[in-house]
Amino acid sequence: MQTVADPAAQRSPKAEQVLDAAAGVFLEQGFGAASMDAIAQAAGVSKATVYAHFAGKDALFAAIIERACARHAALLAGSDGGDADVESVLRSVGSDFLGLLLTPQTLAIFRVVVAESARFPALGRIFFESGPRRVLGRLEGFLRSAADRGQLRVDDPHRAAEHFLGLLKGELHLKMVLGIAEEVSAQAFDATVEAAVSTFLRAYAPQPSTTETQSASR
Amino acid sequence: MQTVADPAAQRSPKAEQVLDAAAGVFLEQGFGAASMDAIAQAAGVSKATVYAHFAGKDALFAAIIERACARHAALLAGSDGGDADVESVLRSVGSDFLGLLLTPQTLAIFRVVVAESARFPALGRIFFESGPRRVLGRLEGFLRSAADRGQLRVDDPHRAAEHFLGLLKGELHLKMVLGIAEEVSAQAFDATVEAAVSTFLRAYAPQPSTTETQSASR
DNA sequence: GTCTATAAAGGGATAGAC
DNA sequence: GTCTATCCCTTTATAGAC
Numbered sequence: 001m002q003t004v005a006d007p008a009a010q011r012s013p014k015a016e017q018v019l020d021a022a023a024g025v026f027l028e029q030g031f032g033a034a035s036m037d038a039i040a041q042a043a044g045v046s047k048a049t050v051y052a053h054f055a056g057k058d059a060l061f062a063a064i065i066e067r068a069c070a071r072h073a074a075l076l077a078g079s080d081g082g083d084a085d086v087e088s089v090l091r092s093v094g095s096d097f098l099g100l101l102l103t104p105q106t107l108a109i110f111r112v113v114v115a116e117s118a119r120f121p122a123l124g125r126i127f128f129e130s131g132p133r134r135v136l137g138r139l140e141g142f143l144r145s146a147a148d149r150g151q152l153r154v155d156d157p158h159r160a161a162e163h164f165l166g167l168l169k170g171e172l173h174l175k176m177v178l179g180i181a182e183e184v185s186a187q188a189f190d191a192t193v194e195a196a197v198s199t200f201l202r203a204y205a206p207q208p209s210t211t212e213t214q215s216a217s218r
Numbered sequence: 219m220q221t222v223a224d225p226a227a228q229r230s231p232k233a234e235q236v237l238d239a240a241a242g243v244f245l246e247q248g249f250g251a252a253s254m255d256a257i258a259q260a261a262g263v264s265k266a267t268v269y270a271h272f273a274g275k276d277a278l279f280a281a282i283i284e285r286a287c288a289r290h291a292a293l294l295a296g297s298d299g300g301d302a303d304v305e306s307v308l309r310s311v312g313s314d315f316l317g318l319l320l321t322p323q324t325l326a327i328f329r330v331v332v333a334e335s336a337r338f339p340a341l342g343r344i345f346f347e348s349g350p351r352r353v354l355g356r357l358e359g360f361l362r363s364a365a366d367r368g369q370l371r372v373d374d375p376h377r378a379a380e381h382f383l384g385l386l387k388g389e390l391h392l393k394m395v396l397g398i399a400e401e402v403s404a405q406a407f408d409a410t411v412e413a414a415v416s417t418f419l420r421a422y423a424p425q426p427s428t429t430e431t432q433s434a435s436r
Numbered sequence: 437g438t439c440t441a442t443a444a445a446g447g448g449a450t451a452g453a454c
Numbered sequence: 455g456t457c458t459a460t461c462c463c464t465t466t467a468t469a470g471a472c
Contacts, residue, residue: 014437014438030334032248045438046440047468048439048440048467052437053437057465113396114329115329116333117397119248121397124398125396125398127396128398132392162388163413163414166385167384170380170383174346178331178346180346196381199422200421202420203420204420230455254448255446255447263456263457264456265448265457274448438471438472440470441468441470441471442469444466444468445465445467446465447463450459450461451458451459452459454455454456454458
């Protein structure tokens with residue numbers, strides 16, 4: 001397996017067509033179960049055309065994962081929330097991020113990367129850098145500045161960002177990854193975000209407040 | 219794929235021999251890449267013998283996952299810590315659980331189950347019930363009793379247990395799952411456990427203490 | 437570049453002897 | 455129950471015409 005050199009290489013329309021089809025088949029069936037025949041058929045081209053653009057199954061797989069991760073990363077370049085209060089920013093960021101995590105697309109990418117990271121060691125790193133790493137970095141920056149403004153008490157911003165994401169994912173993400181829960185009710189989603197924000201603020205508040213509620217309902 | 223009826227069925231020695239070999243091959247190579255030839259060779263028997271004990275590749279795979287989950291579950295039946303102080307129990311439980319999570323065996327099972335849960339819907343549930351579910355249940359019970367004794371302030375014990383495990387897994391577990399970090403230093407391990415316990419106690423302490431430290435070092 | 441047709445190999449599953 | 459040998463299908467990858 002060799003990684004594609006150009007990050008935003010301009011590919012021929014046919015190549016894009018093949019990539020789109022390959023993404024569908026690979027992410028739906030997994031690497032092992034996906035066949036080049038199925039990909040060619042889904043793309044509406046012959047296998048020879050697929051091989052004219054990609055060296056083989058491995059290269060094609062790497063290409064679709066890299067492209068998916070790049071798109072993933074593009075979605076994570078939103079605004080920081082600016083000058084809003086910490087709780088609002090956390091709620092907004094938490095809702096956005098958990099929503100992205102629970103998307104069928106994101107879950108499919110995660111499953112495939114986890115499954116094949118043993119055989120394609122580069123994949124795990126590509127995924128981590130393009131996804132979790134960016135989220136952690138942005139969150140860490142926000143928490144650090146909030147701490148500088150005295151809005152939070154944070155000794156280790158990286159660890160604090162890690163903690164917020166850990167609180168956020170919780171049982172919901174694991175169940176979705178394992179295919180146990182098909183869909184998430186808006187109620188359960190909001191309750192998870194609210195509970196994560198609430199618990200995080202109780203742990204990292206600048207001055208302990210005894211009146212703060214612990215309830216997850218909004 | 220059909221699930222094995224007997225939970226603790228007594229199998230012939232040859233069957234156990236095949237199961238052991240199959241576990242090694244499946245967990246190392248994944249379902250798709252593992253071949254029945256490789257399993258038979260690893261077990262030191264012929265393929266016909268494998269098929270004499272298991273209906274096919276699917277049934278064999280299901281059997282090894284179920285056995286692995288059952289063994290997994292057996293490891294989680296430890297003591298509750300009894301009357302020790304909350305912080306000590308959390309540190310002990312957290313250390314044990316994170317240690318189990320980061321075991322090569324546990325990681326391999328998790329990867330394979332995640333990878334194949336789409337094609338074998340029962341696997342995800344079997345894994346969740348035998349692993350995370352038990353941990354959450356035990357932890358939830360402990361937190362509830364600690365709250366009853368006034369040692370913690372917990373409105374929703376299930377959510378609190380979820381939060382502790384989320385804090386515990388953090389970046390470390392994800393990196394290991396993705397194959398980024400080969401081994402974990404004892405220092406990083408302890409720091410993660412300590413940070414999780416510290417943050418959890420700050421969020422769920424019965425009475426906010428302003429003097430408590432946030433540092434993750436011990 | 438793109439197609440049809442095919443080669444070459446591997447893997448799941450089984451027949452029949454013992 | 456266990457083995458050897460084999461069937462049969464799928465899959466990857468390519469050759470050659472256009």
